[in-house]
Amino acid sequence: MVDTVGQVEFENALAIPPLDRGTVGPDGVREFRLRAAEGVTEFTPGVGTTTWGFNGSYLGPTLAATVGEPVRIHVENGLFVPTTVHWHGMHLPAEMDGGPHQVIEPGVTWSPSWTIDQEPTTLWYHPHLHGETESHVEMGLAGLFLLEPEDPDRFGLPHRYGVDDIPVIVQDRQFTSSGQFTTSTRGFVGALGDTVLVNGTAAPYLEVTTELVKLRLLNGSTARTYRFEFDDERSFDLVGTDGGLLEAPHRTDHVQLSPGERAEIVVRVRPGEQPVLRSISPDLGMPGPIAAMNGGSDRLDIMQLRAAPVLEASAPLAERFAEISRMNPSDAANERHFEMDGLQINGQSMQMHTVNEIVEVDTVEIWKVRNRMQFAHSFHIHDVQFQVLSVDGKAPPPELAGWKDTIYTRPGVIYELIMRFEDYADPDTPYMYHCHFLAHEDAGMMGQFTVVEDASTAPKVIDIPSRDDDTAPFTGHGGGH
Numbered sequence: 367m368v369d370t371v372g373q374v375e376f377e378n379a380l381a382i383p384p385l386d387r388g389t390v391g392p393d394g395v396r397e398f399r400l401r402a403a404e405g406v407t408e409f410t411p412g413v414g415t416t417t418w419g420f421n422g423s424y425l426g427p428t429l430a431a432t433v434g435e436p437v438r439i440h441v442e443n444g445l446f447v448p449t450t451v452h453w454h455g456m457h458l459p460a461e462m463d464g465g466p467h468q469v470i471e472p473g474v475t476w477s478p479s480w481t482i483d484q485e486p487t488t489l490w491y492h493p494h495l496h497g498e499t500e501s502h503v504e505m506g507l508a509g510l511f512l513l514e515p516e517d518p519d520r521f522g523l524p525h526r527y528g529v530d531d532i533p534v535i536v537q538d539r540q541f542t543s544s545g546q547f548t549t550s551t552r553g554f555v556g557a558l559g560d561t562v563l564v565n566g567t568a569a570p571y572l573e574v575t576t577e578l579v580k581l582r583l584l585n586g587s588t589a590r591t592y593r594f595e596f597d598d599e600r601s602f603d604l605v606g607t608d609g610g611l612l613e614a615p616h617r618t619d620h621v622q623l624s625p626g627e628r629a630e631i632v633v634r635v636r637p638g639e640q641p642v643l644r645s646i647s648p649d650l651g652m653p654g655p656i657a658a659m660n661g662g663s664d665r666l667d668i669m670q671l672r673a674a675p676v677l678e679a680s681a682p683l684a685e686r687f688a689e690i691s692r693m694n695p696s697d698a699a700n701e702r703h704f705e706m707d708g709l710q711i712n713g714q715s716m717q718m719h720t721v722n723e724i725v726e727v728d729t730v731e732i733w734k735v736r737n738r739m740q741f742a743h744s745f746h747i748h749d750v751q752f753q754v755l756s757v758d759g760k761a762p763p764p765e766l767a768g769w770k771d772t773i774y775t776r777p778g779v780i781y782e783l784i785m786r787f788e789d790y791a792d793p794d795t796p797y798m799y800h801c802h803f804l805a806h807e808d809a810g811m812m813g814q815f816t817v818v819e820d821a822s823t824a825p826k827v828i829d830i831p832s833r834d835d836d837t838a839p840f841t842g843h844g845g846g847h
């Protein structure tokens with residue numbers, strides 16, 4: 367069990383990843399440049415850790431585009447191994463998705479483009495190379511991708527990046543005695559670190575200068591689930607989940623996120639106070655001793671907020687946001703079942719050439735997902751944001767009532783999800799669905815689906831370009847290059 371509550375000194379100012387709005391070229395496309403490369407990061411002054419980052423040594427810039435805009439991202443692989451970059455939560459053509467089929471070889475630049483066509487929200491990007499996702503994310507390859515509304519002043523939500531709209535990328539890491547990353551402490555869920563980094567900062571504090579501050583929480587960890595709360599158990603407003611705003615702020619005193627999930631919360635502070643964001647014993651739904659081996663008893667100090675002696679007034683938060691139009695189960699053209707058992711889905715492991723599910727374009731489907739184990743899993747679907755119809759036959763709780771792309775699947779519980787596969791038919795390029803515990807995904811707990819015009823003629827086997835180093839193992843943390 368890890369317990370750092372009350373022991374973290376909060377001596378480092380929280381790093382804010384640079385906001386990158388790219389540049390709009392003559393063709394009207396907003397263009398961004400990312401370069402993945404190895405570097406050295408000092409999480410502790412004087413101790414250099416070998417890390418990977420985009421446009422820097424650890425993590426990457428926060429990309430931002432406005433809903434409706436065409437974008438193009440030039441991703442250069444400056445590493446010594448192949449990688450990919452997946453736009454988690456993004457609705458886009460499969461060949462732009464950055465999954466296991468869009469490999470970027472060392473020295474190569476990949477330039478996907480699409481038009482932002484979904485609700486404003488907090489997305490993120492990270493590698494998705496089959497079998498290597500955990501190691502690449504652990505080394506530091508991840509960043510946020512903000513989809514902004516045309517009218518940022520709407521609903522009274524704080525929206526000044528780095529001032530009252532704060533990225534909070536939470537990751538746990540374990541360090542060797544020489545200060546290098548290691549993933550040697552593992553539960554069934556994967557690597558569990560004893561040091562929390564927020565935006566790559568250990569023991570962070572955030573100076574708050576406004577009455578209301580919005581935190582964009584991303585669980586950027588590979589395996590750990592957090593149950594975020596404040597040390598004084600204050601309540602705050604949960605305003606958004608993975609794919610967009612809730613219909614109304616949900617007043618609560620905690621929010622639980624499994625790997626890959628996001629939550630936007632608005633916190634009110636009083637002058638001079640210093641509340642601590644922490645994670646206390648996430649409810650994993652596993653039997654006690656098993657939960658304890660997977661972080662279920664862990665208590666972690668995350669970040670201190672330091673409110674200024676005088677705070678700038680904030681606009682009042684709206685009591686209601688926009689209505690979410692509910693997808694109707696009677697409109698569903700198809701119902702599929704996904705049984706998670708062991709490290710497989712429906713008794714199958716990920717095969718690069720196998721299309722497990724074929725979906726017809728412009729249809730609504732219901733996916734029923736069940737984790738048959740006593741151990742934790744989660745379920746993430748590419749391309750779409752889904753709505754949760756039911757959890758264990760009951761209406762979803764407020765935190766699952768909005769748009770989601772990743773959901774924690776408690777043992778034994780059936781999650782009924784509904785989604786629309788609006789466009790981008792392509793019978794030859796699959797999207798992924800998978801457990802977002804990255805070690806499970808790497809072990810093959812993943813399947814592929816295509817979105818096609820005509821399911822009766824779509825291939826169930828696809829060609830995959832051969833790669834010389836297809837089976838080359840990851841050379842390990844700490845590099846040596």
Ligand SMILES: [Cu+2]
Pocket residue numbers: 742743744801802803806807811
């Ligand atoms: Cu899993």
